[in-house]
Amino acid sequence: MPKIVCAEDDKLIATSLVEGFTAAGFEVTAAEDGEAAVAKIKEVKPDVVLLDIMMPKLDGYGVVWELKSDPETAKIPVIMLTNLSDSDTLSKILEAGVTDYLLKSEQTIDQIIAKVNEVLARAPMAQA
């Protein structure tokens, strides 16, 4: 069962994501802020991270930086989820060097699941 950590501070969105991914057969761990996300990723070692940008305590870019500076987590694929599609946000996402990003309002849960599966197929993590 593939493991994902879903970092999202908006409770309503987080609930929908967790429900959708659980129903699709994922083992989902939710984190409601950036610090919790880093802690849970280090603990769970997920196959993919779904990461919101605007989060309390530590934002999405901060989380990516934390993950990259630890060899244990540096290679975990990260998919950023955002509500904003302005050029400023997009260039910051590119700079952060994540695997992919999705604009929340343009996706269905199914499409996000498909994207996660695609990332999993492309970069299978060395794991049992």
Next chain:
Amino acid sequence: MIILSILIADFMLLGGVSIFYFRRRMQERAAMAGVTNRSQEVQQRMYQIQVLQEINERIGYTLDTSKIIEIVTGSIGYLLEYETVSFMLYSDPKNVVFKCHVHNSVNHAFIAQVKEKMNAATSTLCNQEVTLEKIDERMSGAILDDNLDVQVMSYLNVPVIIEGQLLGLINVSSSKPNLFGRSQAGVVYTITNQAAFAVSKLQEVLENEKGKLSGIIAAMTDGVFMVDLDYVLVISNPAVIDMLQLPVGKEATTFDIIDSLAGKVDLRTKIDEALAKNIPIDVPEVYLHDKVMNITLTPVRDKGGDHRGVAVILHDVTSEKSLEKLRQEFTAMMVHELRAPLTAVRWSSEGLLKSLGDAKTHLEDAKIKDSMTTIDLAATNMLELVNDLLDVAKIEAGKFDLNAQENDIVASLKEAIKTFEPQATAKHLVLNYVGPEKQLAKFDRVRISQVITNLLSNAVKYTDSGNVDLNVTMQEKEKRVVVSIKDSGIGVSREDLSVLFSKFKQLKSFDSSRKGTGLGLVVSKGIVEAHGGQIWAESAGENLGSTFFFSLPL
């Protein structure tokens, strides 16, 4: 502009005056033909006055000294008999101008004598021996003939004094003896005086205009300066020093200005470009010393179309830029806040639809309830946000309708407390009301409840432990009722207090875990102010709690 219009007026006047002279001469001839000596004398006197009047008018529009003296000397011919009329101009000590108009041919010696007489007069006037090293000599009129045996037999010298300064000397010389008496000297003297008076008046006006102009330039908030074709700074205002942070009290040069902008914009090249292309050059958004400015360079041309230099305007757009940034941030935040609940609704309904369409997946009632709750909450959040946005739009348009009636403010407060009790209890917060049991005031119950709900919801949201105290006080003297909502929460920093109620705000201590548009406070302010009341906040600082107040007039 003023100078330009004077010059144009001068040009037009010259044409008019020459026609006037022509007519006068014809009249003079007619007069000479058949009238008596007595009437001739009267006519002569009248004529003098008219010439004076004309000189005055002509001079009234020019400030070129040599031109003025030429006008004066040119007029003398109509009044006196002479061989030469000359003037010396001392306005530029390095280059004294001697101009002589020869009416009837004389010899070189005659001219030398004229100069001698003039020098002697100047020395007397200046009370010292004047030796003129370099003289710019210009002769006009009849040719000099050394075969003639003429000498200066009569002459008169009249000084031209403008504002207490000896500007020049006019000399009229004749080979006939005893030609110039007191009355002739008087005529020339009067003409000269008249000219001098007109010039000093004009200079005064010009000085005043110049003063006004430099006053206006100095008072401008934009930095304004002008450089001439040799890059010499002709004029600059204090805003230039301020914006470019040039040393205060030191006379700035064009190169100080160019240096201060080095690395940001090559001003010298831009100046050359403006001159070469003969069009204004705009340099937008130059960032310098925490400021943003737009620079405009405009070539300055004189009446003849020749370049005189370049005028440069430094326009500070820092506040516009930061406002634009705040606006962008506000838009980004609104986009986020509007999309988030919609996404939640979409994703939750997606899950529900899938389970309905797939007979094998049977969703438990609890799961369905969860999804429906999510949808309900998201829709409610969204509706609140849209309502806030519409309210802000109404407030900004000044179209806020109130249904103000006599109501009990305490009742409204207690109602709100009841609504928030479950939320507060869940966070172990205590909501207290201290104050009178009833306080009547005239207000729109629905709108003021909206304000109370907003303030109370913030108090609960931003307080993790302790109390929220509500209070009503009657201020007899100010004729108002003041409602206060005091919490022991995260508080507000001093900087943030001032922007709390504005639409575009960038709070220094913004904690994104307590996301929100902040529109609630903008709406609350609009509602309270529409009642004629005030809204404000006090806080001892961050983490020291805050108190929000609003007043309603009695």
